Amino acid sequence: MPRVRVLVLQHGLGALDYAAPPEMALAPGDIVRVPLGPREIVGVVWETEALAANEVPDAKLRAVRGRYDVPPVPAQMRRLIDWVADYYMAPPASVLRMALSLTALEPARKLIEYRLGGALPTRATPQRLQAIERLEGRQGSPRELAAAAEVSEAVIRGLIAGGTLVAVDAGPERAPPQPDADFAQPVLSYEQAVAAADLVAAVDAHAFAPFLLDGVTGSGKTEVYFEAVAAALRAADDGLGGQILVLVPEIALTAPWLERFAARFGCAPLAWHSDLRASERRRAWRAVADGGARVVVGARSALFLPFVNLRLIVIDEAHEASFKQEDGVSYHARDVAVMRAQAENIPIILATATPAIETRVQVARGRYTELKLPSRFGGAQLPDIDTIDLRSNPPVRGRWISPPLLAALRNNLQIGEQSLLFLNRRGYAPMTLCRACGERIECPQCTAWMVEHRLTQRLMCHHCGYQTPPPPACPACGAEGMLVPCGPGVERVAEEVAQVLPDARVALVTSDTIYSPARAAALIASVDAGDIDILIGTQLVTKGYHFPNLTLVGVVDADLGLAGGDLRAGERTFQQIAQVSGRAGRGAKPGRVLLQTHQPEARVMQALVHYDAEGFYAAETAQREELGMPPFGRLAAIIISGPNEAQASATARAIGRAAPKIDGINVLGPAPAPLSMLRGRYRFRLLVHARRSADVQGMIRGWLGGIEVPSAVRVAVDIDPHSFL
Known part of the structure; x- marks a missing residue:
């Protein structure tokens, strides 16, 4: 039997040689089952150029056991896997694992899943009530529901036994909806139309072309790149094939984007993210692999889906640090996406209001084409930005909102306009200190302070996820009543707002409260209906949201991101504050932004106040070049x-x-x-x-x-x- 080289999904192993039964007619890209010791594992037939883990004589080769009835991994995808493994020094099997969905390889079968049925449990424990609250609108297996509700599987099975969760047939596989490129033609400004024409021409040319779509917040970047999406869809209608991938930094933020997509194209795109049920993941992966899914939106993992005929990649909020994966295979989705576009010979669009220095340098070197949208759509004006010097205007002792910011919040409340307070720190307080002995409560598994989450009555480590109830006494000295929270988190700011503005209706926007697109959609509906006066949130509120009646943004601690020796600290602070500032004044009413800072004279603060992005980036770039730091x-x-x-x-x-x-x-x-x-x-x-x-x-x-x-x-x-x- 002929020899084939198979890249196997086994940690520590690379490609292995197997004998290929002639009747299988195996070719590179085929997904197969192969023996390894006493087990069968999954692998992909690879090119013979792949380095074999060891050389085995033909007589000792074991035979491939079978081939999965799924489309093969495309050649461009295999080359991308090779490149990622080589550049990021990752095991090829680990990279391949990101491109395969083992659930999708199995044949379709009837799935029994569960959802809330309306009956209340006879014994309402806190865990059961938590599950009921978090499972609203969800459906899945007991394991998936337990993970979604953050309770044990035993709690879920108890709700099933009591009739609170009822069994449902997950149903047959359904074809994904097909977006219509001409469903609703937009009215573009002149600036938008010029930029869109360049993108459409690049899609029609079907050649590698990287673009930076650099537009101020509220300039309508999404509507512009939607025209490129429409061009790729029309190519598919003409029989030329065509799929589109849109990467977003966090899937929980996509609710407003999904609404805009559906309004433009008549239906939602296919979504890919870690929150999918097993049945949804199987359908989505297969729809991508067979070309049925035309538009896919997802977080960075969607980059490794096996598109059969990719025509366009869009990276929304391309500056976002969350596109860099830190665990497992450490890769940057922005850079890998550019390499995938080059391998597929297609255009790629990096859309952002605050481009990364690396992207700006690529434009300066002539490798990327820059398309600028310098003004907001529809005549809306950028907000006025001012600093509040906390050295001369400090908050009242024990509080975190300065008198000028409090006065602005009170005025906005009186005139019926909405406000946003931004602090990029979850929980109630970042540290718990004993006043008797000075002990700071640390995570037992990490050298990190435990963060108090008062809403859930837990201390939590944000690095490893360890949780514990707050101790009644100091674990070091045993003193009771001496543990105090130190520093503010968004929950503590919300508590302060409730004390000083008791009539204000407040919503917390963090990953603890907005952990799914459904939650984000509910938030948007509440804000649009005028049911919320003040939003208080972390980086989740810095991008994507359009609230026309939101006219005031207050940054509680503008200096927070400047701490430490990170070479990107200044750039990241500028990006984050510029993005959250962009939530103000997006409608007919003018906006205002107030930055609480101890360093109003700092370069980043002055650049924000004077909208001097070019000057700020020029200074940062020159400093990087002088020190030989990336991208130099x-x-x-x-x-x-x-x-x-x-x-x-x-x-x-x-x-x-x-x-x-x-x-x-x-x-x-x-x-x-x-x-x-x-x-x-x-x-x-x-x-x-x-x-x-x-x-x-x-x-x-x-x-x-x-x-x-x-x-x-x-x-x-x-x-x-x-x-x-």
Whole structure:
């Protein structure tokens, strides 16, 4: 039997050779079942150029057991997997796993799922009430419902036994809806029409063309790139095929986007995200693979779906840091999307009001085409931005809203206009301190403070997810009644607003409260109906929302993002505040933004006040270039972690001693990571800083390949790191 090379879904293994039964007529891309030891595992037939894990004589080859009845992984997708594995130094099997949905490989079968049926439980425990609240409008298996409600599966099964959750037939697979490119033709401004024409021409040319769609908040960037989506859909109607992928930073934020899409194209697109039920995931993956799904919107994982004929990629809010994946395969979805567009020979649109420096430099180098929308749509004006100097206008002791901001909130409430308070910090307080002994309550698994969430009566670690009820006494000295919250979170700001403005109707907007598109849709409906006076939220409120009656934005702590030594701190602060400022004055009424800061003279604050984005970015870019930092230089992080601190430290020192001496490449460290323990593992870091042309990956492979690492110790490489924790 002929030999085939199969990339298997097995950690630590690459491609393996198998014998191919002639009747299967296997070809690269086919998804197959192969034996590995006593088990059967999934793999994909790969090109023979893929490096085999070992060479096995023909006589000892085991035969491929079967082929799945699904479309093969396209050649462009296989090349992308190869590139991601090589560039980000990730195991090819790990990258392939992101592109396969094991649920989708199995044949369709009848699925019994559960949803709320109306009957109340005879015994209403807090966990059961929590499940009922969070499962409104949801349907799924007991395991999926338990995960969605954040309760145990036993709680869900108890609700099933009591009749609160009723069984439903998930039904047969349904074809995804087909958007209509001409369902509702928009009325574009002259600026929008010019930009849209360039994008439509690029779609029609069917060639690689990266665009930066740079428009101020409220300029109508979405309507512009919708015209490119419509062009790709028309190509599909003409029999040329065509699929469109739209990446968004967080799927919970897509509710307003989905409404605008449905209004323009007559139906919602297919959504891909981690919140899908197993049956939905299976249908979605297969619809993408067979070409039935024309438009897909999703978070970064949607980038690895097996599109059969991709014609356009759009990255909305392309500056967002959440496009960088930190766990598992560390990759940046923005950069991988550009590589996928190049492999598919199609245009890609990066839409944002605050482009990343890396993207701006690509425009300056002539590699990306910039399309600008400098003014808001429909005559709306950008809001006035002012600073409040907290050194001369501090809040009342024990509070966090300064008198000028409080006066502005009170005035807005009196005239019937809506306001937004922004603080990028979840929970009630970031730290709990004992006044008797000074003990700060830390996570037992991480070197991080436990964040108090008063609404749920829990202390939570935002790094590993560990939770515990607040202790009645100090765990260090035993003193009772001496634990106090330190610093503000959005819940504490909401408490303050309730005290000083008791008549205001307030809504909290965080990932704890807006964790699904359905929740986001309910929020939008409440705001549009005028049922909310003041929104208080984290970064979830900085993008995507259009509230015409929202005229005041107050940033509670504009300096928060400037702390620490992150090279992107200033840029990220500018982007975040510019985005949240853009929520004000989007309708006929003028908007106003107030920034509470201890550094009103700081460059980033002055740039925000004077709308001097060009000056700010020019200074930041010049500083990066002078220091040889990205995008003018290369960075790579090496993270060593282990359950034993001494063993992890010794491994880190051994790696540091073995660092090669190469001109143009400097190795810094090892040193304990700022977050020196995470999920019970001690962490040490090294940082590689190199000139732009250096072969960083090749150097690291040669360097780490000769070092023996204990089995309990992990060595991870993060190419182009964004987090330095």
